[in-house]
Amino acid sequence: MGDERRGYLYGLTAYALWGFFPVYFKLLKPASPLEILAHRVIWSVVFISLLLAVAKNWRFLARLVRDRRLLGGITLAGLLIGVNWATYIYGVNSSRVVETALGYFITPLVVVLLGVTVQRERLRAWQWVAVGVGAAAVAVLTVDYGHLPYIALLLAASFGTYSLVKKRLSMPPAEGLFVESSVLAVPALAYLVWLNASGGAEFGRVSAWHTVLMVLSGVATAVPLLLFAGAANRVPLVGLGILQYVAPILQLGFGVLVFHEPMPAPRLAGFALVWVALIIFTVDGVRRAGAVQRTATDPAAATAEPATALPPR
Template structure:
């Protein structure tokens, strides 16, 4: 009787791994998508991403709720009556808008390497916020990891005459985004819908102003660019849907490792495909950051395995 359960678990794990790989690969290849409409204003692209995400989710979510997902309409309605949820997601909406703007600006201004750095240091910044805001205590390997990352960023700042502000903006906004959502967490797609709902009016006004001035990419761009703007919602939602499916099936320790697929692909896209310069300060800086991440990952894996080993020994 145990054998079918074992096979079922193995099958679920495989599905989860495929979903995780698809999600992180899509995120890693995002720079290629946005570069194809790189002539557009970065703010305009973010507004299109917000509006078309709102439209796409507005079609998909009612169907999912009607079929009973997340408890159906009544359960979700009760969750949305909470002022705390609206307050938390208002902050989250601002943070995700900043993150999207910094990322798209980086892609369209030949700063993809800096964008990848932002996502590399984000987990370490999460740790720092945990100490500062939540009063969490770190062990010495975690402090060492944060120290290596700080040295890496400092080397880049000194070598290039200033902080990699795009990286810092992306890492900081995403870390705050994750922190506030711990206070009132909705399912991934419902949370995104609430965020874009809060942003859609100013985004639509901005796009309307661009149209009125005759400078909208939907007016001046090619047919392909027009289609890619319409697809901005779908390419935003698809990896999130895959990610949501993955976290239900894959251990968090493994998901913690897989999260580095995205920034690694972005790094390769920036360096190999787009030919961005990797000067000596950046090389040294990335080595320090990668070393810090390796220490962080090893420490995290050891922390998770230690209770299991103690239990087995007893």
């Protein structure tokens, strides 16, 4: 199997696993979202620690101690991913899987907006069209829900900002997840101690299967991330951009077809607008990638068609 094909397999597997997260986290009930989050954090630290111990790779800790800026960035990333995880678990276990899927559909558009407002990047014309259609979709869905789809918006904003912070840091996925989870581990452990002392914990009291699934939440968190890292090193950015829609498509399917969440006509119209925005966004990205590749392989193309030689975002 070629290296790029292996990368696509890794990427498809990672996004498929993320797509099955609604089923996984529903199996963790009757534990509360905060208890599930706390265990996810703790067991992620344990699992990644084992991987790093096997690889004998702890040198990055010395770099963190020396670089306060890096430590501050990783701490911020940890807080943002904690908000994202908590929001997602709450959405799934409050029967709002469809809205969580919406959050990950609109995340690419939020990332683009962050690029404009924070990175001072310039959008191309079709990117502005995609963002405008996405804003119209949110307006339609707000009317349908009777309020802003805050779970979707919080998921998109937290993960989009997390992506922006991570872009400015240079740390491999395993080491990054270890530090980010460690940032959350102290409050998570304190909460679990309090929850057990107050008699409100479900861990170890529901069934052996439930206990095993709670422990494996750390593995379920780390494995897709590591597979994604393997894909990112082998697959072109455009390919990864298309693969990222696998997860929310699966999540939406579970929400509507398995968990029978409502999808009235106005909500479907809102989702349709989101998909139109994503099609515009993706086609524009594919066209731009093709233009950049042609310019790289044929320098004359830059002279013949200067309009296609777009500056990098």
